[in-house]
Amino acid sequence: MKDQQLQDKVVGDRMNRVDGRLKVTGAAKYSAEYELPGLVHGALVGSTIAKGRITSLDTKAAERAPGVLAVITHLNSPKVPGFAAKSNPDEPPAIGQPLRVFHDEKVYFNDQPIALVVANTLEQARYAARLVKAQYAADEHRTDFEANKQRGFLPTQAKRNPKSAQNDYDRGQKNGYQTAPVKLEAEYVHTSEMHNPMELQSIIAHWEAPDRLTVYDKVQAVKGTQRAFAKDWGLPEENVKVIATFVGGAFGNGLHNWPHETAAIIAAKKLNRPVKLVLTREQMFTMVGYRPYTWQRIGMGATKDGKLVGITHESVGQTSSYEEFTESTLQQTRMMYTSPNVSTRYRILGLDISTPIWMRGPGEATGAFALESAMDEMAHLLNLDPMEFRLRNYTDVDPDNNKPWSTKFLKECYQLGAERIGWNKRQMKPGSLRDGDWFVGYGMGVGTFGANRGTAKARAVLQADGTVVLQSATTDIGPGTGTVMVQIAADALGMPPEKIRFELGNSTFPTAPSQGGSATVNTVGSAVLEACTALKGKLQQLGGAAFASAKPEDLTLAGGQLSLASNAGTKVSLADLRKQNNGQDIDVTVEAKPGNERQKYSMYSFSVHFAEVRVHAMTGEVRVSKMVSCADAGTIVNHKTAGSQMIGGAVGGIGMALTEGAVMDHRFGRYVTKDLADYHVPVHADAPAIEVAFVDKPDFIVDPLGTKGIGEIAIIGVAPAIANAIFNATGKRIRELPITPDKLM
Numbered sequence: 216m217k218d219q220q221l222q223d224k225v226v227g228d229r230m231n232r233v234d235g236r237l238k239v240t241g242a243a244k245y246s247a248e249y250e251l252p253g254l255v256h257g258a259l260v261g262s263t264i265a266k267g268r269i270t271s272l273d274t275k276a277a278e279r280a281p282g283v284l285a286v287i288t289h290l291n292s293p294k295v296p297g298f299a300a301k302s303n304p305d306e307p308p309a310i311g312q313p314l315r316v317f318h319d320e321k322v323y324f325n326d327q328p329i330a331l332v333v334a335n336t337l338e339q340a341r342y343a344a345r346l347v348k349a350q351y352a353a354d355e356h357r358t359d360f361e362a363n364k365q366r367g368f369l370p371t372q373a374k375r376n377p378k379s380a381q382n383d384y385d386r387g388q389k390n391g392y393q394t395a396p397v398k399l400e401a402e403y404v405h406t407s408e409m410h411n412p413m414e415l416q417s418i419i420a421h422w423e424a425p426d427r428l429t430v431y432d433k434v435q436a437v438k439g440t441q442r443a444f445a446k447d448w449g450l451p452e453e454n455v456k457v458i459a460t461f462v463g464g465a466f467g468n469g470l471h472n473w474p475h476e477t478a479a480i481i482a483a484k485k486l487n488r489p490v491k492l493v494l495t496r497e498q499m500f501t502m503v504g505y506r507p508y509t510w511q512r513i514g515m516g517a518t519k520d521g522k523l524v525g526i527t528h529e530s531v532g533q534t535s536s537y538e539e540f541t542e543s544t545l546q547q548t549r550m551m552y553t554s555p556n557v558s559t560r561y562r563i564l565g566l567d568i569s570t571p572i573w574m575r576g577p578g579e580a581t582g583a584f585a586l587e588s589a590m591d592e593m594a595h596l597l598n599l600d601p602m603e604f605r606l607r608n609y610t611d612v613d614p615d616n617n618k619p620w621s622t623k624f625l626k627e628c629y630q631l632g633a634e635r636i637g638w639n640k641r642q643m644k645p646g647s648l649r650d651g652d653w654f655v656g657y658g659m660g661v662g663t664f665g666a667n668r669g670t671a672k673a674r675a676v677l678q679a680d681g682t683v684v685l686q687s688a689t690t691d692i693g694p695g696t697g698t699v700m701v702q703i704a705a706d707a708l709g710m711p712p713e714k715i716r717f718e719l720g721n722s723t724f725p726t727a728p729s730q731g732g733s734a735t736v737n738t739v740g741s742a743v744l745e746a747c748t749a750l751k752g753k754l755q756q757l758g759g760a761a762f763a764s765a766k767p768e769d770l771t772l773a774g775g776q777l778s779l780a781s782n783a784g785t786k787v788s789l790a791d792l793r794k795q796n797n798g799q800d801i802d803v804t805v806e807a808k809p810g811n812e813r814q815k816y817s818m819y820s821f822s823v824h825f826a827e828v829r830v831h832a833m834t835g836e837v838r839v840s841k842m843v844s845c846a847d848a849g850t851i852v853n854h855k856t857a858g859s860q861m862i863g864g865a866v867g868g869i870g871m872a873l874t875e876g877a878v879m880d881h882r883f884g885r886y887v888t889k890d891l892a893d894y895h896v897p898v899h900a901d902a903p904a905i906e907v908a909f910v911d912k913p914d915f916i917v918d919p920l921g922t923k924g925i926g927e928i929a930i931i932g933v934a935p936a937i938a939n940a941i942f943n944a945t946g947k948r949i950r951e952l953p954i955t956p957d958k959l960m
């Protein structure tokens with residue numbers, strides 16, 4: 216939907232990924248692929264109890280095994296200086312203070328790393344790891360969420376900070392839904408979902424000097440990781456270098472630092488050699504976080520003509536015993552609909568398991584499952600079309616704070632999606648559409664996520680060969696960050712994208728936040744835009760009088776020249792400008808940050824997902840036969856990469872709805888789903904044709920590019936869309952994910 220004037224712009228194009236060729240040819244280097252002289256390999260040994268103490272460790276056989284260089288345990292580990300400060304037995308620390316690996320004999324969860332075997336080869340390390348024998352004094356453990364959910368507590372952060380979003384919240388009357396003529400009360404639950412990006416979590420730790428650490432690490436935050444390890448080891452930040460040039464998928468598990476990373480750093484310190492540690496697929500299920508098991512209860516009340524009177528939404532999510540993890544499970548309930556009465560209660564439950572972590576659409580995807588299922592249930596009670604019910608409660612201001620939205624085009628999303636899925640085929644009466652042995656149904660679910668632009672720096676350098684290199688310490692976990700930054704710079708500089716390179720994933724670059732919370736384009740993209748403007752400003756100064764009064768948008772760098780878009784005759788070669796600059800590269804670094812718009816506006820991306828499902832009448836098998844995902848995410852910088860993000864989110868949502876769920880044997884506090892055979896992520900055969908539609912209207916309040924963020928809304932609302940479609944197909948309301956065939960029999 217570009218107008219004529221913008222025809223030559225690169226933003227909005229379906230540009231191919233700048234690193235696509237590197238990735239598909241294997242030339243892209245991931246964290247475990249760096250070759251360093253003297254590199255050795257680690258393998259972790261995990262505990263076999265969920266709670267207690269290690270009473271003895273027999274490492275002799277492992278130490279004698281071929282190629283073994285060291286077996287590191289709490290008995291011989293070099294002390295991590297930062298660990299001492301983290302000990303506060305009275306108060307579990309908030310997220311960001313991970314398990315203190317090899318610190319003492321205590322065991323907090325099953326498969327907690329208790330030893331690291333380092334050997335010359337990976338095979339030698341893995342073999343010897345099996346020879347380490349531990350004995351324990353086990354304490355009684357609590358891992359069963361259902362048996363313990365009444366023990367949920369208000370997070371410490373919320374207790375300390377009355378303004379915390381996790382605190383108890385009442386708008387209007389507490390539990391006001393109870394006064395409504397039409398009422399619904401229902402409980403929703405999903406088991407833990409495990410992070411399974413293609414690339415395994417991996418690190419190479421290398422002490423280049425006793426006080427200088429370099430890590431090649433699979434993370435979403437190079438600067439955050441730098442800060443965390445600098446603090447752990449009592450080093451100035453600049454002494455720690457973090458490299459994550461390529462990341463093979465990460466959906467939140469790279470937003471935290473995990474015990475295996477520190478284990479590798481400890482080993483590298485002890486041996487004074489670079490140590491590579493790649494988790495096994497099984498360890499991905501126990502050592503690097505997951506979407507936490509969550510129980511929710513909704514009370515919803517409405518008038519007979521479909522106006523919401525109240526919503527009460529309670530939730531209990533699990534966390535570990537040693538670290539408090541929280542997420543925004545209840546946020547969508549506070550702001551999505553015009554309900555005069557809203558109450559939310561958020562609790563967490565500490566169990567003897569490892570700490571959860573954000574997983575795509577963290578919290579919001581969980582909360583939306585309950586809220587958007589309940590909206591569908593209420594629409595059914597009212598005998599209203601679920602889209603009509605949502606429209607009757609649509610709001611043009613944020614009811615949480617009465618601020619106007621910066622932009623909201625959710626109605627447009629409804630229309631786009633309804634047309635494409637064929638919503639008019641949906642029958643009001645469940646179970647009334649049938650195609651042979653298959654019941655057919657349609658459902659929808661809405662998603663939202665804050666447009667949380669942050670602060671970032673970017674550097675732009677005009678080099679001698681006339682190309683521009685940009686740098687910022689963000690990462691690219693798969694969405695195509697490098698590609699869209701080049702597009703943004705191409706338009707800002709008036710240069711072809713081939714002449715621009717964007718470098719990321721290196722903590723020595725200008726600072727940027729973690730790649731998380733759907734905020735990379737609005738945050739780092741804005742910094743890239745400003746860096747390009749600053750670079751042009753510097754060239755303008757060097758260009759002298761002819762350019763003195765030109766506006767930045769009139770200056771272009773095409774064809775190796777600085778010229779005016781409005782008057783191509785005014786030009787000077789970039790080579791000449793470089794001479795003016797004493798033959799130096801022209802080099803600028805800027806910081807871009809949001810203003811005070813958050814005080815005036817409420818800023819969110821919105822999505823709606825439509826699903827068509829087929830449920831087999833005899834077997835309960837569910838096939839998602841069609842999906843349409845529509846998003847109001849502001850400007851779409853690249854329709855190809857953004858579309859791919861939406862498709863990926865929808866597939867993740869199919870997993871959440873139908874196949875993914877961890878199963879634990881509570882006798883041992885150990886997961887039995889520990890590989891991709893037992894834990895099912897959707898494969899191609901599970902994913903139908905997924906259509907994507909963007910409203911593609913800019914939001915210049917959020918940032919100068921008009922972008923709002925896509926990553927999270929791609930999954931938020933998908934699972935309830937599928938659950939609602941299953942209800943429409945069969946009349947069976949399943950409130951427990953994943954919806955496996957047994958639940959439909």
Ligand code: MOS
Pocket residue numbers: 435465466467468470573574575576577730731732733
């Ligand atoms: Mo996302 S859960 O912020 O990687």
